[in-house]
Amino acid sequence: MTEPLGVYLHMPYCPYKCHYCDFNAYRLPPRPGVLAEMAEGIAEEVRRAGGEDRGREVGSIYFGGGTPSLFPPDRIAALIDLVRRRYEVRRGAEVTLECNPGTVDLASLRALRRAGVTRLSLGAQSFSQETLRRLGRGHSPDDTRRVVRLAREAGFHRLNIDVIYGLPESTREEARADAEEALALRPDHLSAYALELEDGTYFGVLVRRGQLALPSDAEVVASGEAVAAACHEAGLERYEISNFARPGQRSRHNLLYWHQGDYRGFGPGAHSHFAGRRFWNVDGPGPYLRSVAVQGEAVAGEEVLSPAGRRGEWVYLHLRLIDGFTLAAFHRRFGLSLDEAYPGVRRQLERQGLLEHRPGRVQPSPSGRWLLHRVAEPFLP
Amino acid sequence: MGDRTDLRNFCIIAHIDHGKSTLADRLLEATGTLQAREMHDQVLDSMDLERERGITIKAQAVRLEYATQDERFVLNLIDTPGHVDFSYEVSRSLAACEGALLVIDAAQGVEAQTLANLYLALEHDLEIIPVINKIDLPQADPERVRQELLQIGLDPEQAIEASAKDGTGVADILEAVVERVPPPGGDSEAPLKALIFDSHFDAYRGVVCHIRVVDGRIRSGQRIRLMATDAAYEVTDLGVFRPQPTPVEALSAGEVGYFAAGIKVVRDARVGDTVTTAERGAAEPLAGYRPAVPMVFAGLYPSEPSHYDLLREALERLQLNDGALSFEPETSGALGFGFRCGFLGLLHLEIVQERLEREYDIDLVVTAPSVVYTVHYLDGRVERIENPAALEMGRGVDRIEEPYVAATLITPTSFVGPVMELCQERRGIFRTIEYPSPERAVLSYELPLGEIMYDFFDQLKSRTRGYASLDYQLAGEREGDLVRVDLLLNGEMVDALSFIVHEGRAQSQGRAVCEKLREVIPRQLFDVPIQAAVGGKVLARETIRALRKDVLAKCYGGDITRKRKLLEKQKEGKKRMRRLGQVEVPQEAFMAVLRRGD
Numbered sequence A: 001m002t003e004p005l006g007v008y009l010h011m012p013y014c015p016y017k018c019h020y021c022d023f024n025a026y027r028l029p030p031r032p033g034v035l036a037e038m039a040e041g042i043a044e045e046v047r048r049a050g051g052e053d054r055g056r057e058v059g060s061i062y063f064g065g066g067t068p069s070l071f072p073p074d075r076i077a078a079l080i081d082l083v084r085r086r087y088e089v090r091r092g093a094e095v096t097l098e099c100n101p102g103t104v105d106l107a108s109l110r111a112l113r114r115a116g117v118t119r120l121s122l123g124a125q126s127f128s129q130e131t132l133r134r135l136g137r138g139h140s141p142d143d144t145r146r147v148v149r150l151a152r153e154a155g156f157h158r159l160n161i162d163v164i165y166g167l168p169e170s171t172r173e174e175a176r177a178d179a180e181e182a183l184a185l186r187p188d189h190l191s192a193y194a195l196e197l198e199d200g201t202y203f204g205v206l207v208r209r210g211q212l213a214l215p216s217d218a219e220v221v222a223s224g225e226a227v228a229a230a231c232h233e234a235g236l237e238r239y240e241i242s243n244f245a246r247p248g249q250r251s252r253h254n255l256l257y258w259h260q261g262d263y264r265g266f267g268p269g270a271h272s273h274f275a276g277r278r279f280w281n282v283d284g285p286g287p288y289l290r291s292v293a294v295q296g297e298a299v300a301g302e303e304v305l306s307p308a309g310r311r312g313e314w315v316y317l318h319l320r321l322i323d324g325f326t327l328a329a330f331h332r333r334f335g336l337s338l339d340e341a342y343p344g345v346r347r348q349l350e351r352q353g354l355l356e357h358r359p360g361r362v363q364p365s366p367s368g369r370w371l372l373h374r375v376a377e378p379f380l381p
Numbered sequence B: 001m002g003d004r005t006d007l008r009n010f011c012i013i014a015h016i017d018h019g020k021s022t023l024a025d026r027l028l029e030a031t032g033t034l035q036a037r038e039m040h041d042q043v044l045d046s047m048d049l050e051r052e053r054g055i056t057i058k059a060q061a062v063r064l065e066y067a068t069q070d071e072r073f074v075l076n077l078i079d080t081p082g083h084v085d086f087s088y089e090v091s092r093s094l095a096a097c098e099g100a101l102l103v104i105d106a107a108q109g110v111e112a113q114t115l116a117n118l119y120l121a122l123e124h125d126l127e128i129i130p131v132i133n134k135i136d137l138p139q140a141d142p143e144r145v146r147q148e149l150l151q152i153g154l155d156p157e158q159a160i161e162a163s164a165k166d167g168t169g170v171a172d173i174l175e176a177v178v179e180r181v182p183p184p185g186g187d188s189e190a191p192l193k194a195l196i197f198d199s200h201f202d203a204y205r206g207v208v209c210h211i212r213v214v215d216g217r218i219r220s221g222q223r224i225r226l227m228a229t230d231a232a233y234e235v236t237d238l239g240v241f242r243p244q245p246t247p248v249e250a251l252s253a254g255e256v257g258y259f260a261a262g263i264k265v266v267r268d269a270r271v272g273d274t275v276t277t278a279e280r281g282a283a284e285p286l287a288g289y290r291p292a293v294p295m296v297f298a299g300l301y302p303s304e305p306s307h308y309d310l311l312r313e314a315l316e317r318l319q320l321n322d323g324a325l326s327f328e329p330e331t332s333g334a335l336g337f338g339f340r341c342g343f344l345g346l347l348h349l350e351i352v353q354e355r356l357e358r359e360y361d362i363d364l365v366v367t368a369p370s371v372v373y374t375v376h377y378l379d380g381r382v383e384r385i386e387n388p389a390a391l392e393m394g395r396g397v398d399r400i401e402e403p404y405v406a407a408t409l410i411t412p413t414s415f416v417g418p419v420m421e422l423c424q425e426r427r428g429i430f431r432t433i434e435y436p437s438p439e440r441a442v443l444s445y446e447l448p449l450g451e452i453m454y455d456f457f458d459q460l461k462s463r464t465r466g467y468a469s470l471d472y473q474l475a476g477e478r479e480g481d482l483v484r485v486d487l488l489l490n491g492e493m494v495d496a497l498s499f500i501v502h503e504g505r506a507q508s509q510g511r512a513v514c515e516k517l518r519e520v521i522p523r524q525l526f527d528v529p530i531q532a533a534v535g536g537k538v539l540a541r542e543t544i545r546a547l548r549k550d551v552l553a554k555c556y557g558g559d560i561t562r563k564r565k566l567l568e569k570q571k572e573g574k575k576r577m578r579r580l581g582q583v584e585v586p587q588e589a590f591m592a593v594l595r596r597g598d
Helices: A034-048 A073-086 A106-115 A129-135 A141-153 A172-184 A202-208 A217-233 A252-258 A285-295 A307-319 A327-334 A345-351 A366-370 A372-379 B020-030 B048-053 B084-095 B112-123 B142-151 B170-180 B305-321 B346-359 B413-425 B456-463 B503-520 B560-575 B587-591
Strands: A005-011 A057-065 A088-099 A119-125 A158-165 A189-194 A237-240 A243-245 A263-266 A271-274 A277-281 A299-304 B007-014 B061-067 B072-078 B099-105 B127-133 B193-202 B206-215 B217-219 B223-226 B231-234 B237-241 B245-247 B250-252 B256-260 B274-277 B296-302 B326-332 B336-343 B364-366 B373-377 B382-385 B397-412 B429-437 B440-448 B469-480 B482-489 B499-502 B528-534 B537-544 B578-580 B583-585
Touching (some): A034 A073, A034 A263, A034 A285, A057 A073, A073 A088, A073 A106, A119 A129, A172 A217, A189 A217, A217 A366, A252 A263, A263 A277, A271 B560, A307 A327, A307 A372, A307 B560, A345 A372, A366 A372, A372 B560, B007 B020, B007 B084, B007 B170, B020 B072, B020 B170, B061 B170, B061 B237, B072 B170, B084 B193, B099 B112, B099 B142, B112 B397, B127 B142, B142 B429, B206 B217, B206 B250, B250 B256, B296 B305, B305 B346, B336 B346, B364 B587, B413 B429, B413 B440, B413 B456, B482 B503, B499 B503, B503 B537, B503 B587, B583 B587
Parallel strands (some): A005 A263, A088 A119, A119 A158
Antiparallel strands (some): A189 A243, A237 A243, A263 A271, A271 A277, A277 A299, B061 B072, B193 B206, B193 B274, B217 B250, B223 B231, B223 B274, B237 B256, B296 B336, B373 B382, B397 B469, B528 B537, B578 B583
């Protein structure tokens, strides 16, 4: 029953902060040794942090950020090595690194490949120079194309490309054109995210002031569907709201999240889920490093859900998957049937057209996918 | 002249914020009734709500002991409510006094409530002592205020300049109370007549009545009778407020104090009623009693239908202490079971609503308040309509009458135009204009109560940069061209949203309510049309477009907690909504009618 563990390493620095970003990411301070210090801190946490997770079998490692590709490949190699010492990393484990075009060259890509990275996730975001400029990205569409070429040359076969749609004043045609440009690079995986406005970001402020207009929800939905259609034509199947992959190339690490699986996060603000408990590290690099130096870990908070809370969360997460989940899987996991746990809810959602009528399976309808929070709501405590 | 030449009964009257409560505090302090360290600001306003809102809701009385070089006096300071909703209570408090301190802000000058209170005090033959307060303010202009005093018929020479804040003039005020306010008349040997000028509910003693003995004597253990309700009781407690309740054996003509007699609800000891002895009592009650007449009605519904009984109990408990609150069960197609409640005015409604939510922890849906309409049907039937939904429109209605008020508006002369314009828009009938001083105009209008209930005061303030003031009292009913505007949500009429309005404004207000509803009702899974109609004819229409997207695109770095919490919050918000047919409606939607503006 134990699915292999996932390991997440959060590399919090970026060369610049994008206009839409509210992630736990920080502009790289112009001070020598910052990256080394951080890499050392994370290494320290991997070495010393307590927990019963030691020795578990690991199926995926994921370097997220920030911009992990800012870190020298030997630091990445050292971290992978430490993860191997702490855990039992499976042969053929998926090792992903998020990489921004413009931060790597052939030599560094080769070094990353040698270090054991098997999969690159490229933050392309858009293939329009104008859009990239407006997003505050520091690279061009050609940088993205070049890095794909170099990655292949360096031996990476598994490539994900990230794109964003639903940008201010954008249309479904633009979203589709962008996706087609990305697909022309023949990635085996594509993540297409609708822009989310967050308070405190540059975009958030502009929209609130009325200086920037977002497309209507209907246009955003149409844009997402246009991206999905382009992916389908290119042979990438949608398996989660925002994720598309060639057969067999789904992101094992991300699937863990949707399966309510176990993962262990290291680095500032990293989240872990282990043995029914969710916990997370302090966000800021400074406090994180100080805490790790003293205690060997930097846990800031935790959450243990009630049984009903866990059930609701499991359903909510699985509903993000295009195939949803089977009634049998729910029963296996919780020892009671969905109808016992939530009497009448499934039928009601089917009647509202939010769930497909499929025997034995709970699966969001095409419109239900976009209204997932409505679909999930009745399952929450 | 009565037998208590050492007694003085007086009150303080003022426009809101002119410093009445602060002055009361200083008088308590100066007479040693309370030590400075016991003082917390505004001792007399004992309800939390009063202190928070800075207004006096319930009148209270406190006994001050004051000595000059060779004489000792007992001063009874009777506090009065300071809001137009409670003008009847004010008049009863005044009836318990022989004198009044008329407090006027040295910077603001005479305002509408100053005048209204002055006229009320003069009606009760009170000796008026003008106090020009806040002379410590840099913008104070006592000379101008003296000019205005002259214009309103008071002797400017008699005015005392004071600052309740720093204590200036407080000694002069006490001196003037003793010198100028006459001692009470009345005959202690005559049959008992005592005026109830306030009452409150006490969990241990039942209703505590605040009284002014006019004639005769009241004793502990005595059998008494309340003349309006003709109910008899035995006095269990008798005392005075210092300001703590302090028992006494008897209170005789001229004195002020309290009694308890096992009276269960405040309504049974209505303000203005006369107390006499059960045996050989007075033949005639004191003049001026008036039963409580609610002016404004609104539906109160529990958000949680299962809280209906709780709400009824809470209303019953509030009524113990609030004789003006009325309620009757009612049923709404939209809101289920609730109560149609009557209030003295909007402030009274807000206070009751807040107390229900705060003290009794009941979530409420409150429908838009309405005045009472008198409907004359062709067949001769006459009906009082407290709920717009109850009006049978169409054939059969001969005419509808609505309540009017006589309003006094005081404004700087430069704003006379905007004030008249506003009154005109609200169907006001112009009566008079007077100029008590070159800078100030006093306008009299008759206005429909329904037109001034909502935002009139705000409009008045904003069109006169805050300078104009308003006071009004009821002035009968007049016929009006009134229609009921119905709101339809997703094709279904929502009875709780209907409102009655002048025909000429039905369309603009119907549109305004539709727009408001579109703003406050969240998007549903389908398009929701909102329509305003009169007698089936649609006047305005809006559409709430269907929700198309409600999902977060990305789960960042495994942070499931944050997402799930967002979702839980969303669900929590929904629990507070009402389901009307297929549509989820938040509570503020029912108040949309209130904010329809123009």
